[in-house]
Structure formats: structure tokens, C-alpha cells
């Protein structure tokens with residue numbers, strides 16, 4: 241008997257289709273099986289206004305997860321940074337593939353770099369995390385910029401710059417890479433200036449936990465695409481976010497990376513930041529330890545840093561909690 245094609249549930253957006261398409265190709269390679277994309281349309285895809293009302297990007301994740309639980313699709317691909325830190329027990333992150341460039345970037349008019357933006361420049365971002373860190377940098381380095389809240393997909397956001405409405409917009413390098421628009425970046429922001437969102441640049445491949453033999457076989461097969469270092473890093477970053485009791489729209493940046501001595505990986509460093517969106521107050525800390533070899537160790541690393549950040553007043557800088 242020939243096996244049926246694996247069904248990959250995906251949103252219809254350009255970014256979702258691009259990353260699902262790339263993962264589908266990798267899954268065909270490791271499993272030797274056919275993979276078909278099944279488009280899941282949500283209310284949030286149809287109406288932009290509806291999106292804010294029905295609770296932000298979490299609705300997309302929920303729609304894909306519902307399709308998984310109903311057995312309509314076999315697996316789904318999410319941007320890890322959009323995934324809530326709570327994991328439904330019927331589902332499992334079967335793989336976290338190698339992370340792409342985690343940095344934020346700007347797309348500015350006239351090929352401008354961030355630090356060359358003129359006085360009064362208007363820089364668009366809907367992210368409290370990006371606002372907080374850009375404004376903090378501007379304050380301490382004598383830059384005079386105004387962060388302007390914007391919404392919309394990548395095309396819409398870059399459109400504000402081409403239309404002359406904004407001097408620059410901030411986006412994630414990984415998203416632009418995946419949709420083939422990385423050439424439009426005018427400046428890659430150092431992570432010393434702007435720490436990315438927890439999980440930024442990484443994907444999560446989610447499927448049903450192995451309650452049936454078929455599901456268990458799929459969990460194992462998708463596991464081939466897992467990168468243990470990326471998984472340890474994003475587990476620590478997301479644990480930090482969870483321990484701060486912050487959601488994906490909170491002004492929290494986090495990045496775990498490996499410190500190497502030549503070719504030998506020595507330790508993992510985890511950096512975290514929380515700040516008010518006006519950039520007046522930030523708590524930024526870092527910790528370094530052995531590369532966590534288990535999920536529990538990676539989780540502990542994030543929790544420990546969060547405890548230190550909370551002791552320095554991080555909770556007071558986060559404003560309203562996102563749930």
C-alpha cells in the first residue's frame with residue numbers, strides 16, 4: 241500500500257506560504273513522502289480590523305492547532321516568535337530547525353543606516369519591544385527619532401517607506417529572507433542594539449503527540465529536522481518570556497547564543513531586556529553557563545535570568561500584561 245501524502249496546514253499569507261513551502265521540501269527529503277499544503281483560512285486573514293478584536297496573531301496559531309486536533313492536517317509550521325509559551329498537551333513541537341538570522345533590520349529611504357537617520361526621522365514599528373530598544377538607543381546616543389506605531393504584513397510595512405510616509409520601518413531579517421526581499425534591507429541592527437523577540441528567526445514544526453502509531457512515526461520522522469542547539473536556545477528564551485509572565489506583544493527581547501573557542505562550543509549565553517516603550521527605563525541582563533543538554537536545563541537558564549530581571553524591577557516596565 242502506498243502511503244498517503246502528509247498534509248501540512250498553513251496560513252495563506254506570503255510569509256506563511258514561503259516557510260511552509262520550505263519545510264514541506266525538507267520533510268519530503270527526510271521522509272521520502274509526498275507533502276501537500278492545506279490552506280487554513282481564519283477570520284483574522286479576512287479582516288485586518290477583526291484581527292485586533294479577536295486577539296492578535298494568536299488566532300492564527302489557534303486555527304492551525306484546531307485543524308491538527310481535528311485531524312484535518314498532519315503537521316503545521318509556525319514562526320516560533322508568534323507561538324504562545326504554553327504548549328497544549330495533545331500537541332508536540334516535533335522539530336525546531338536551524339535558526340536563521342535572528343536580527344531585526346531596517347528598510348529605510350535613500351539606503352540610510354539606523355544611526356544616519358536625520359533629526360526627527362519617523363521609524364515605523366508596531367512592536368513595543370522594538371520601540372523600547374530603539375528609543376533607548378536613541379536617548380543614550382543623541383539620536384532624534386520618533387517611533388510610529390504601524391500594523392500590517394511585510395508588503396504593507398515596506399510600502400510606507402516607498403510611499404514617503406515614513407523614513408524607515410523595522411522588520412525581522414528572517415521574514416524578509418524567506419520571502420526573498422532581503423535585498424531591500426538598508427541596515428542590519430546589531431543584537432547589542434536591539435535584542436530580537438524570543439524565538440525570532442526560528443520555526444516550529446508542530447504535530448499531534450504520538451497517541452497512535454501513525455502519529456508517533458510522524459513525530460519521529462519530523463524530529464530529523466530538529467537542531468538541538470536552536471532548540472536549547474529558543475527554549476531558554478521562551479522560558480525567560482514565560483517567567484516574566486509576558487506575552488508575545490510585551491517589550492521583551494531575548495537571545496541565547498553559543499560561545500565558542502575556535503571550533504569547540506564552550507557555553508551558552510542568554511541575554512534579556514525589558515524596557516518602557518519610550519526608552520527611558522530598561523533592565524538588561526545576561527547570564528552564561530554550560531550548554532543545556534536537556535529541556536529542563538534550558539528552561540532553568542531562562543527562569544534564572546528572569547528572576548534576576550524581576551529583582552531589578554522588570555515587572556514595572558512591562559505595562560499591561562499580554563495574555
Ligand SMILES: NCc1[nH]cc(CCC(=O)O)c1CC(=O)O
Nearest residue numbers: 319321411412414415440441442
Ligand atoms: N510578528 C510578525 C512576524 N512573525 C514572524 C516574522 C518573521 C520573522 C521570524 O520568523 O522570526 C514576522 C515578521 C516580522 O517581525 O518582521
